[in-house]
Amino acid sequence: MSDREPTPPGLLRSVSILAELDPADATSLERLARRRAFAAGDVIVSESERGDALYVLLEGKVKVVLYGESGREVILSIFKEPGDFFGEMSLLDDEPRSATVLAMEPSKLLVLSRADFRAHLARHPRVAVQVMTELSRRLRRADGVIGDLALLDVLGRLAARLRDLALADGEPTPEGRVLKNRPTQAEIAGMIGASRETVSRALSELARRGDVVATGRRLLVRHRLLRRPD
Numbered sequence: 001m002s003d004r005e006p007t008p009p010g011l012l013r014s015v016s017i018l019a020e021l022d023p024a025d026a027t028s029l030e031r032l033a034r035r036r037a038f039a040a041g042d043v044i045v046s047e048s049e050r051g052d053a054l055y056v057l058l059e060g061k062v063k064v065v066l067y068g069e070s071g072r073e074v075i076l077s078i079f080k081e082p083g084d085f086f087g088e089m090s091l092l093d094d095e096p097r098s099a100t101v102l103a104m105e106p107s108k109l110l111v112l113s114r115a116d117f118r119a120h121l122a123r124h125p126r127v128a129v130q131v132m133t134e135l136s137r138r139l140r141r142a143d144g145v146i147g148d149l150a151l152l153d154v155l156g157r158l159a160a161r162l163r164d165l166a167l168a169d170g171e172p173t174p175e176g177r178v179l180k181n182r183p184t185q186a187e188i189a190g191m192i193g194a195s196r197e198t199v200s201r202a203l204s205e206l207a208r209r210g211d212v213v214a215t216g217r218r219l220l221v222r223h224r225l226l227r228r229p230d
């Protein structure tokens with residue numbers, strides 16, 4: 001982690017959970033929030049530590065991960081949209097951090113202290129509802145992942161994850177959706193609870209079936225895979 005700079009005026013009003021503020025509240029919160037820059041690979045939040053701040057992504061990309069005893073990494077989520085926030089759980093339930101959050105590329109974040117975050121929620125019920133809405137969305141997604149882990153084999157989980165990624169981030173083309181900068185095999189492995197070698201074999205199988213076409217970091221996910229229910 002490198003620099004600490006004051007937040008530029010008006011920035012808070014442009015990020016999602018802080019966007020409801022009237023100018024006076026935004027100005028007072030802007031004085032409290034700090035901006036911090038992290039380099040690729042930096043740990044922003046560590047699992048099991050006490051949480052004392054909320055983070056709002058301004059720029060860059062971070063991943064939320066758990067580590068198994070063998071050091072294997074499971075990726076719970078990736079945040080890359082400005083306004084995405086994390087670190088709220090320990091501030092809300094006073095438990096230690098539930099996961100580790102790492103910068104995947106150079107990233108800039110707003111940091112709000114526990115006291116400022118809680119005071120902000122108490123004063124702005126609409127922001128509290130926005131946070132709850134986002135927590136519901138994350139729980140829904142986690143339910144989907146639990147269902148996939150229990151019900152689908154690796155090929156099915158890979159197909160489901162590539163479909164989600166392509167529908168969220170893929171560029172539409174006549175043949176399907178193209179992920180221009182697809183996750184690495186190791187990252188996909190972390191997302192679907194499999195080893196990198198198994199992901200490599202499953203990707204080859206999807207390619208053999210004509211469901212995907214991989215060219216370097218570019219991956220075409222064909223319409224047939226986008227449509228198919230698991």
Ligand code: CMP
Pocket residue numbers: 045051064076077085086087088089090091096097098099100101138142
């Ligand atoms: P906290 O537990 O304070 O620190 C780790 C953060 O990772 C957590 O708050 C959430 O913001 C985020 N996080 C944990 N689990 C998930 C998940 N399944 N999906 C998205 N974000 C998560």
